[in-house]
Each structure stands twice: as C-alpha cells, then as structure tokens.
Amino acid sequence: MSQIHVTTKINGESREFLCEADESLLHVLRDRLGLTGAKEGCGTGDCGACSVTVDGRLVCSCLMLGAEAEGREIATIEGMAEGEQLHPLQRKFIEMAALQCGICTPGILVAAKSLLERNPDPSEEEARYWLAGNLCRCTGYDKIIRAVLDAAREMREAS
Amino acid sequence: MNYQAPTSLDAAVDILAGASGDCHVLAGGTDLLVRLNSEMIAPDTIVDIKRIESLRTITREEDGGWRIGAAVSSAEMGEHQELAAAWPGVVEAAALIGSTQVQGRATVAGNLCNASPAADSVPAMVAAGAIARIAGPGGIRDLPVEKLPTGPGRTALERGELVASIILPPRAPRSGDAYLRFTPRTEMDIAVAGCGVWLQLDEEGAISDARVALGAVAPTVLLVAEAAHALRGTHMRDGAQQQLEAVCSAAARPITDKRGTEYFRSHVVGVLARRAACIAYQRAGGAA
Numbered sequence: 001m002s003q004i005h006v007t008t009k010i011n012g013e014s015r016e017f018l019c020e021a022d023e024s025l026l027h028v029l030r031d032r033l034g035l036t037g038a039k040e041g042c043g044t045g046d047c048g049a050c051s052v053t054v055d056g057r058l059v060c061s062c063l064m065l066g067a068e069a070e071g072r073e074i075a076t077i078e079g080m081a082e083g084e085q086l087h088p089l090q091r092k093f094i095e096m097a098a099l100q101c102g103i104c105t106p107g108i109l110v111a112a113k114s115l116l117e118r119n120p121d122p123s124e125e126e127a128r129y130w131l132a133g134n135l136c137r138c139t140g141y142d143k144i145i146r147a148v149l150d151a152a153r154e155m156r157e158a159s
Numbered sequence: 160m161n162y163q164a165p166t167s168l169d170a171a172v173d174i175l176a177g178a179s180g181d182c183h184v185l186a187g188g189t190d191l192l193v194r195l196n197s198e199m200i201a202p203d204t205i206v207d208i209k210r211i212e213s214l215r216t217i218t219r220e221e222d223g224g225w226r227i228g229a230a231v232s233s234a235e236m237g238e239h240q241e242l243a244a245a246w247p248g249v250v251e252a253a254a255l256i257g258s259t260q261v262q263g264r265a266t267v268a269g270n271l272c273n274a275s276p277a278a279d280s281v282p283a284m285v286a287a288g289a290i291a292r293i294a295g296p297g298g299i300r301d302l303p304v305e306k307l308p309t310g311p312g313r314t315a316l317e318r319g320e321l322v323a324s325i326i327l328p329p330r331a332p333r334s335g336d337a338y339l340r341f342t343p344r345t346e347m348d349i350a351v352a353g354c355g356v357w358l359q360l361d362e363e364g365a366i367s368d369a370r371v372a373l374g375a376v377a378p379t380v381l382l383v384a385e386a387a388h389a390l391r392g393t394h395m396r397d398g399a400q401q402q403l404e405a406v407c408s409a410a411a412r413p414i415t416d417k418r419g420t421e422y423f424r425s426h427v428v429g430v431l432a433r434r435a436a437c438i439a440y441q442r443a444g445g446a447a
Contacts, residue, residue: 004162021162021205022195044193045261046347057234057263063192064264065185067162068207111259132346133258 008069010035011079019066026050028066029076037077037106041135048134051107052076058114060133077106080113088158089113089151098147100138108134112148120156124149164207168214168294168323171206176296176319178204184321185209186230187264189257190273206321214323217242223329226292229268229322233280234259236267246327247442248336248355248435252283255340258347268322274308277350277375281308283338285372285380286355288328295320305372308379334359335442337435340374341427350375351419352428354407356435358390360443366390371403371436376411376428383410386432395440403436404429 003018010033019028024043029035029052041047043062050061053075080087089112092098099105108131115122115130122130127148128141136144161178165171175182180203185191194200208214214228217239225242233253236242243250249267256265256279267280271291281304289304296319304325307314316322336357342348353374361367371386385406393399408429415421 021160022202024192024196043196045189045257048258048260051260054263057232058260059263060258060260062196063189063261065162065188065192065205065207067164068185068188068209070164114259129346130259133260 004067006067006070008071009073011075012073017066021065021067023066024062025052025064025066025069025074026061028069029061029074032066035076035078038110039103039106041103041107046133046135047104047107048111048131049104049107051110051134053110053114056114056117058111075110077110080109087113088155089116089148092147092151092154093144096143096147096150098139098143099136104134104136104138108136108144112151115148116152116155120152120159122149122152160202161204162207163204164210166210166212168211171208171211171321172294172296172319174204174206175321178206180204182206184272186266186269186272187232187261188269189261189265190269190275208321220326220329225327227267227325227327229266229324231266233262233265233267237262242327245330246287246336248338248357248439249280249283249287249289249327252280252338252340252353252355255279255338255350267325271304271307271325272314272316272322274310274312274314274379275349276308276311276378276380277353278308278380279338279340279350279353279374281380282353282355282372282374283336284325284327284355285382286338286357286370287336288357288370290326291322292324292326293320294323299323301326305380305382310378331359333361333443335439335444337438337442339431339435339438341431349418352376352411352413352424352431354428354431354435356432356439358436358439358443360440360445364394364445366393366395366399366440366445369436371407371432373407373411373428373432376413376424378412381410381412383407385410390436395437395445400433400437404433407432 041049340350340353358369413424
C-alpha cells in the first residue's frame with residue numbers, strides 16, 4: 001500500500017511526513033514525528049488526552065486522519081512553552097498541583113489554552129463545560145479548574 | 160485503504176459512484192474514525208469532503224432560509240450569530256453533541272447520515288422542517304430530513320450519493336424552535352430520549368402550526384403528527400401541555416437497553432416534549 005505524503009505546519013514549523021491512509025493524526029504525531037505529548041487515552045474521542053488544535057480549532061487527534069493534516073496548521077503541547085519559559089497555564093498547573101499522574105495534563109493544557117484564547121475571562125461554569133471532554137481520573141477536577149481560572153486572571157492582569 | 164480528498168462536489172460523486180468495495184464519506188469523522196480505529200469497518204475508500212469549498216460554508220438562501228454545507232462543524236454553527244438567532248433549537252442541539260473537541264469536527268449532516276436513533280441534531284432538524292440536499296450520479300435531489308434515516312445505521316442514500324447540504328427554511332414570523340434531551344450526565348453523553356419542537360403562533364397568540372419530533376424512542380426519528388394536532392389552536396396552557404405529553408409518550412416505541420427502559424423513555428420523552436414546546440412557545444413570542 002502506498003503511503004500518503006503530507007506537508008503541514010506543526011507548532012509553527014513546516015513538517016513533512018508519510019503516513020498510511022487509515023492512520024490517525026495522533027499516531028503520526030507520536031510514532032512518526034516523536035511528538036509524544038498528546039496521549040492515547042481512549043482512541044474514541046471521549047477522553048481528550050490527545051487534544052491538539054488544527055487551524056486554531058480544538059480537536060481530538062485520534063479522530064482525525066494524518067492525511068487530513070495536509071496544508072493545515074497543527075499546535076500541540078510541545079509548542080506551548082517558549083523555550084524554557086512555561087506558559088502561565090503550565091506554571092499554574094505545577095504551582096497549584098493540578099495534576100497527579102499527568103496523562104490527561106497535555107490535553108487539558110491545550111484545551112484550556114484554546115478556551116482562554118477565545119474567552120480570557122471564563123466563569124467556572126464555562127471552564128467546566130469547555131473542559132468536559134477532558135477526563136482526569138486522579139484530581140477530581142477541582143484543582144484543574146482553579147488553576148485554569150487563576151492562570152486566566154494572571155494573563156488578564158499581565159495584558 | 161484509499162484516501163481521497165476531492166475539491167469539487169462532482170468529483171466526490173464520481174469517486175463515490177465509481178468506487179468498488181466499501182466506500183465511506185468523511186465529514187467530521189467523529190463517528191467514522193471511531194469505527195475505523197476499532198476495526199468495526201475496513202473501508203476500501205474514504206472520501207474526505209472537507210476540501211470542497213461549497214460544503215464548508217453557511218449561506219443565506221434567496222428565500223431567507225439557510226444552507227449549511229455538509230462539512231460545517233457544530234462549533235461553526237454555534238459561532239454563526241444569525242443562524243443561532245434564526246434556529247436556536249437546531250444550533251443548541253448541534254452544540255450538545257460530544258465535547259468541545261468533538262464539536263470542532265462533528266457535522267449535522269454526518270449526525271444525520273450516521274443514522275443513530277439517538278442523534279441529537281436530527282429531531283431538532285426534523286422539527287425545523289429541514290431538507291437534506293443530496294448529490295449523486297443523477298444530479299441533486301431534496302429529501303425531508305425525517306426520510307433519510309431508515310433504521311439504525313441505515314439511510315435512504317443510494318449508491319454514489321452523499322448529503323451535500325442541510326437546508327433550513329426561513330424563520331417564519333411568530334415562530335420558535337427548541338430541542339431538549341435527557342442524559343444522566345450534563346455533558347459527554349448520549350440521549351436517552353430527545354425532543355425537538357417548532358411552532359408558530361397566529362396574530363392572536365394561539366398556536367397555528369407545529370412540528371414535534373422525538374429522538375431515541377424508535378429505530379428512527381419520529382415526526383408525531385398527533386402532537387402537532389394537540390398543539391394547534393391552543394395557548395400552551397396546562398391542558399394543552401398535558402395532552403402533548405400524553406400524545407408523545409404514547410407515540411414512543413422505545414427499546415429497553417443500558418441507557419433506559421421502555422417505561423422510562425416513554426415517560427421522559429413526553430416531559431421533554433412539554434418543556435421544549437414551552438421554550439419554543441416563548442421564543443415565538445407567546446406569553447409564558
């Protein structure tokens with residue numbers, strides 16, 4: 001079976017890859033490009049651990065084919081920090097212990113960043129609904145929501 | 160597997176009509192990729208319709224109605240303020256499908272063609288009087304949305320055909336729509352029962368016309384003519400609400416499964432119909 005050649009932009013950098021027609025973007029990211037921040041939790045779009053943005057839109061990378069990425073701009077957790085400088089969300093998650101095992105964390109950070117880009121001042125309810133597709137089996141969500149709202153406040157004050 | 164991403168509707172139809180073996184249309188992919196990843200299907204060809212520009216837009220029709228391209232996501236529908244103002248029930252139903260991530264990809268045309276009896280957007284579209292505009296080797300044909308699903312996972316689409324657009328009529332004066340569903344959780348769940356209602360008032364505030372559609376209580380969406388009959392001429396007072404509820408519960412033909420029993424689904428779909436009708440009535444400008 002011939003592979004498909006795909007040219008795309010990932011975290012601002014032009015990337016090319018070959019993939020099988022039925023290969024998910026998640027597998028391409030993890031197994032072909034070495035970007036293992038996105039996790040495979042369920043593979044069915046329920047858990048959000050594989051969250052990335054495609055042309056600025058939050059999606060589950062397990063529910064997208066690698067071939068669909070042609071010409072698109074993908075952003076993953078690997079592009080969130082600027083060098084050694086953590087994104088405020090990342091810093092707050094550490095400071096406020098908003099993670100335990102960490103499997104869900106990259107997806108939640110990508111999803112939360114996407115929320116704050118659209119809505120810099122979300123209510124707790126808005127944050128909880130936005131993140132309803134990101135499952136965490138450790139924290140009970142409370143610390144995650146507090147960290148997201150605290151990061152939002154800090155980002156508003158800094159801007 | 161062969162992946163095709165045509166850039167015109169004609170090319171997509173040619174591929175679908177000419178493909179041998181198992182061929183699937185990929186719109187948002189939120190159902191198709193799950194089946195592919197879990198090896199429930201092994202397609203020979205997947206036709207990705209998201210590169211077809213005309214299917215990616217929401218446009219106003221000459222008559223004031225709306226054309227929603229088959230590749231438009233639920234999120235894009237929710238962000239379209241005019242569409243959301245004209246058809247809040249349809250847009251809200253689309254916004255109930257899955258998570259933020261799923262809504263960034265999922266389409267109402269895909270929700271329809273997946274033909275799940277529990278599809279949230281389908282009763283809302285049926286209540287709204289939506290039309291599925293189908294492209295195929297014979298050209299374009301229009302089919303009322305309620306005629307497209309013929310059973311769980313089965314549709315009236317012929318070989319080589321795809322739903323290209325969903326057409327919503329212009330919003331009539333003094334009309335309103337609403338969709339409600341019951342799920343044990345508030346998010347990330349599949350409807351145990353759902354109900355879409357559209358209704359229109361006459362100039363005196365009585366209901367002059369209505370469409371009531373039930374979801375997840377039969378193999379396909381049910382458009383309940385008796386429910387519309389129960390509403391016509393009324394002012395949505397208690398008696399009319401009780402009659403609507405009874406008629407909808409009686410029309411339901413649900414199964415018992417892990418998400419709900421026959422008894423519970425029949426009961427709750429009537430409650431949902433009553434509540435959705437009250438919201439639609441208020442949206443139409445009726446007194447609460």
